[in-house]
Every structure is written in C-alpha cells, then in structure tokens.
Amino acid sequence: MTRREMISSVGVLAAARSAAGSAADEAAPLGFRIGVATYSLREFQRGLAIKMIKQLGVTEVSVKNFHLPYTATPAEITKALDEFKKAGLTIVSGGNTDMKSSDPAELRKPFEYAKACGMPMLVTAPLHENLPAIEKLAKEFDIKIAIHTHGPEDPNFPSPKVVLDAVKGMDPRMGLCLDVGHSMRTGADVVQEMVNAGPRLLDVHFKDLKDGKVKESQCDVGDGVMPVVAIFKLLQKIGYRGCVNLEYEINPDNPVPGMLHSFGYMKGVVAGLAG
Secondary structure: OOHHHHHHHHHHHHHHHHHOOOOOOOOHHHOOEEEEEHHHHOOOOHHHHHHHHHHHOOOEEEEOOOOOOOOOOHHHHHHHHHHHHHOOOEEEEEEEEEEOOOOHHHHHHHHHHHHHHOOOEEEEEEOOOOHHHHHHHHHHHOOEEEEEOOOOOOOOOOOHHHHHHHHOOOOOOEEEEEEHHHHHOOOOOHHHHHHHHHHHEEEEEEOEEOOOOOHHHEEOOOOOOOOHHHHHHHHHHOOOOOEEEEOOOOOOOOOHHHHHHHHHHHHHHHHHHHO
16 A cells, blocks of 8 residues: 555545544553644643644654753643643653753752653753663653654664663663654664664654655655554554654644644554554
C-alpha cells in the first residue's frame, strides 16, 4: 500500500475518529501509546491548546512550559493540572527543559517543578559535564531524564549515539528522548538506534521530513521519508511501553489540520500492524 492509498483509507478514517474523540488509545495493541508534545501548540494558551488536543483524539501529553510555566505558583499548578485532568489528558512528561546550569540550586528547580506537577519524566537539554549532578537529582526525586536529540546544530547531544555513550553506566532513569527527525538529519539510522538504546529509550518525539538531511523540509507524517512502519514494528518488537509523541514544528499558527493528518497516518499504521 502506498502512502497516498493508506492516507485515503485507514489513515483518514483514523483521523476522522480522532476528531470525534473516539480513538483515545488506539496504540494499545502495539504496547506503546501515541501522544502529543504541546510544543506543537506553542502559539496557543493552555485552555485553547487543551481543546485542540481533544480534537486530535490523544490522551497523553508532554507539556511544554508555555502551557504550565516553570514559575507557576502551587495554586496555579493545581489549576493547570485540574484543567488537563478534566479534559481526560495524562501528563507523561515535561519539556523540552534546558538544564545547562552548573549551579546545583538551579538544577534542582526543574526537578522541584516536575515533582509539583506530578511529571514522571523530564525531556531535557543538558551538558555533558553536569550529567553526574543531574543523575544524582534523578535518583533523589525518582524522575526519569530523557535527553533530547537536537540534530547537527546541537554541539552537546546531536544524535542518539552521543546520548547513549554519555549515559552508559548511569542510573536507569537516565536515558534517551529520540527525536526521529533531528536524529535522521545527523545521518543516524533511527530504527537501528532504537535497537541500540534498548531500555535507555525513554521517549520518542515524532516528525517527518521530505529530505532526511534538511531541517526546513519537515512535513506532515506520512508525506516524507521517515520509515514509520519500520519504526512502529521495531517499537512493538522491543516491547517499548513509552509514548510516541508527535512534535509538530511547522504551521504554528494553524497546526491542527496537519496534526490530524499526521495522527491519521500514524494510527493507520498502528491499525495495520495490529490487524
């Protein structure tokens, strides 16, 4: 089945079901869950972003500080968490969170924030030299740290291999958030890197590219060169139980049509594999 045929059949059906709110957990047959990184909705305040997520038909969210500020008071955090809960949304992580400080007091702040918000994991952008201090805090707070790959422009953690080399031998809570688009641009085989990561694979940020080397070629999932079927097959094979969070970085002022298209394709692949 070609990409076009899949989108015109199963994919579009899944997108329509998503919009109707009837596809809350279609990823369950493969073990992992499909969610959304709220960075995708960065141009919208939390209330509207939550309404848009409900339209998308997913229930797991990785929350960016735009929608739950680091500076929020306890009362404001309680209010925000209540809004997510009433919408039927589960916060699975927070971030991406910059953690480049060498000051122990500054490094504690994201952990205190995550604990107050009930986040079991932080998606982070740290430095190599402060990883031991972050590891110590991950143990203290019992919060997972998923280091995000940011592609060839990132001098610290551009690719999955760099992350995995850095956390080798560390506490199991220290691991990888594999951004498939940014990682592909480094020349990485994203399917093989998931195999290499094993239990260190804590989170997946999903996007697609028309050109696997060009950041500006990002497109709706299913319209590019990302090996979606191979990735989902591999995640099923290795027993991945985390989230595959769509991080939609294009069309920021009107992202929902493209996000629905992307989720439709992703859920269509899931339905095909499960069948």
